[in-house]
Each structure stands twice: as C-alpha cells, then as structure tokens.
Amino acid sequence: MIWSKTKKALEALLANSVKAHVQYHVTSYVTNETGIQRRAWITWDGKELANFSDSAYLHAVEQVADQLQNANNPQIGNRFRDYTGQAEQIVADQQQILPRYSFDEAVERYLSLSIDDAVIDKDPVIKALAMLDRRIGKRRLKQITIDAHTHPLVKQLYERRVQAEAILLPN
Numbered sequence: 001m002i003w004s005k006t007k008k009a010l011e012a013l014l015a016n017s018v019k020a021h022v023q024y025h026v027t028s029y030v031t032n033e034t035g036i037q038r039r040a041w042i043t044w045d046g047k048e049l050a051n052f053s054d055s056a057y058l059h060a061v062e063q064v065a066d067q068l069q070n071a072n073n074p075q076i077g078n079r080f081r082d083y084t085g086q087a088e089q090i091v092a093d094q095q096q097i098l099p100r101y102s103f104d105e106a107v108e109r110y111l112s113l114s115i116d117d118a119v120i121d122k123d124p125v126i127k128a129l130a131m132l133d134r135r136i137g138k139r140r141l142k143q144i145t146i147d148a149h150t151h152p153l154v155k156q157l158y159e160r161r162v163q164a165e166a167i168l169l170p171n
Contacts, residue, residue: 001108009111015134017164021045022132026103038100044160050096050128050153052103060091096152098125119144124151131157138165 001009003026010024026040040052064087091097106125110118115135118126130136131154136144141162146155162169 006107006111010107010129013111013129013133013135015132015136015161015165018132018161021160021164040100040103049156050098052098052100052125054100057091057097057099060097061087064090092124093151124154127151128153128157131161136161138167141165141167142169 007024007026011019014022021044023043023046024040025043028036028038030036038054039056041048042050061084065083068083068086102123103125106123106129109121109123110126110129113121113126115130115133118130118133119136121127121130128151131144141158144158146158150158
C-alpha cells in the first residue's frame with residue numbers, strides 16, 4: 001500500500017482525544033555518502049516521540065556492539081564474537097531507535113489485526129500504535145498493565161493517551 005493510503009488508514013484508527021496531537025511521517029532521500037536513507041517518525045504536538053531510521057539504527061547498533069566487545073576484554077578471544085544481536089536488543093529497548101523496516105512491517109500487520117491481538121502482540125510498535133487506537137475505550141485503558149518490562153514507546157504513548165482522555169489511574 002502506498003504511504004498516503006496507509007497514513008489515512010492509521011489516522012482513521014486514532015482515538016478522538018489524540019487526533020489533534022499525533023502525526024505519522026515517512027521520508028526517503030538520497031545522500032552521497034550512504035545512498036538511500038529511509039526514515040519514519042511519530043510526533044506528538046510536533047515533538048518527536050519515536051524514530052525509525054535505518055542509518056541511525058545501524059550506527060547505534062555498531063556503537064553498542066563495539067562497547068560490548070571492548071567491555072568483554074577482546075584480548076582473550078572475544079575479538080571475533082558477534083555482539084550484533086545483543087546490541088540490537090539494547091538499542092531497541094533502551095535508546096528507542098528502531099529501523100524503518102520495523103515500522104513498515106508493524107504498520108502493515110497492525111492494520112490487519114484486531115485490537116485484541118494488537119494489544120497483546122510482542123512487537124512494541126504494534127502495541128504502541130494500539131495505545132492510540134479508538135477501538136480501546138477508557139475502561140479498557142484502565143485495565144492495561146504497564147510495568148518495568150513494557151517497552152518505553154508503549155509506555156509513553158499509553159501515558160499520553162491516558163492524559164488526553166483525562167483518566168485518573170490508581171498509583
């Protein structure tokens with residue numbers, strides 16, 4: 001599906017309380033150094049909340065992998081160990097930088113899921129999009145559990161939705 005249709009489909013699922021606040025953006029451009037750059041991002045009142053950039057993601061993963069390798073004493077045979085998988089998890093969870101392809105894949109899946117499936121999905125992007133969905137009412141928002149293991153993006157969008165709905169939650 002082309003982006004303009006996808007964006008309309010995403011915006012049609014936004015709750016009334018967040019429609020004026022949330023914007024979805026996608027771009028691609030060519031640079032001399034690295035070729036095609038692809039980026040998607042979500043903003044709230046013009047402030048960027050989520051960044052899905054291939055180049056930023058790859059750069060962050062390389063940095064974290066180098067740090068992991070250096071921390072594990074590369075002189076003792078860890079020189080050739082691949083820390084990429086571990087670094088990808090750290091970047092996704094802690095730095096909240098995800099590759100553009102993860103946004104594209106998540107949006108495509110999200111648009112075909114029921115809201116019940118979206119809320120329990122393991123993909124943090126799908127869960128985050130569900131927090132803004134009009135199919136989740138106030139009563140259901142109160143029932144959603146946000147804990148220390150919840151992805152920061154999901155937590156952030158949940159908190160913004162609860163605030164926009166003026167819901168008072170118990171501590």
